Amino acid sequence: MTIHSCAVFCGSRFGNDPAYAESMAQLGHGLAQAKITLVYGGGHVGLMGAVADSALKAGGRVIGIIPTFLHQREVMHQGVTELEITPDMHTRKARMFELSDCFAILPGGFGTFDEMMEIVTWRQLNLHSKPIIVLNVKGWANSLIQTLDDAVAQGFVEPETRGFIQVCSDVDAFFALVPSL
Template identity: 55%
Template sequence: MRSVAVYCGSSPGFNPVFRAAAEALGRTLAQSACTLVYGGSHAGLMGAVADAALAAGGKVIGVIPDALVSREVAHRGLSELQVVGSMHERKARMAELSEAFVALPGGIGTLDEIVEMFTWTQLGIHRKPCAFLNIGGYYDSLLAFLRTMVAQGFLRQAQVDQLVVAERIEDLLPHLAAAQPHPAGRLADIDRELAQTRP
């Protein structure tokens, strides 16, 4: 795997294990000769993953909207900083540059980014794996809610099964490399499955 997009908080969070995980992921990507693609900020977990990758000799590409550059949150020490016009362009560009998508702990923006990439898999827009790095059980409640979606007929188990969920950094890249995502959650398939289960 040559490039991975990492989504994570622009804040460090309250638990120091989150920052440690971001730094470990940055080092791991660099040591694996895998380019880190991320949101281009110097702050929070975003800055931590980028700084760790750079310190380990890795390549880091940041993609940031112009409005955020003007607020002086852009990381100025990256291998490459790409400035785009909007948040939508940022997500699209990061998707183009990356072969897989990983969510570290983060807020609504992080959730928005990884869920959109997961949706694109469901719709067959790409076949790139999506992963949650579930440090300290951070994503346990979200994963439980996905199971609720399955139970209520809004999501297929086959689609959920394609998500990579790792609790350890060392498990992440091997699981991503082995993943074979496919558009298993098309609405027509869901409707057909529901029809088969109705009495």
């Protein structure tokens, strides 16, 4: 499978470690260099803004998808290649899904978790077979990964379904995975 576009789900905050923003800058630059379109939530704040800014600075194509209520708060990124405004969060996620060949789960909070779980659930329901990769920068997702593994051990998730989620520890490892997809 050739990857032409990648949705990133990540925080609208920077988190407590500068390594998160540094990794997002590296990821955005790498996507642009690989000619992979970045599809993301359309904001200019936090890690979302960092990955978009880096991709744009490196000459990449960036598509932002932002719901009306966030657009009205003026948190959208004015400099993206394309900006789509959706009526709500559900439509935003569906549109990001439509435009993307793979999904990168990056450091973030509840919104990131929501996006990840929905895309994994859609895969479990055979609505797609697109790769899902957790970029576990500085171990931010260790507890999340353990929870997924616990759900398998406790009989709530099939091991095959858990296998839909690949995990890598840094941006170099992410790009080592992408060509093999």
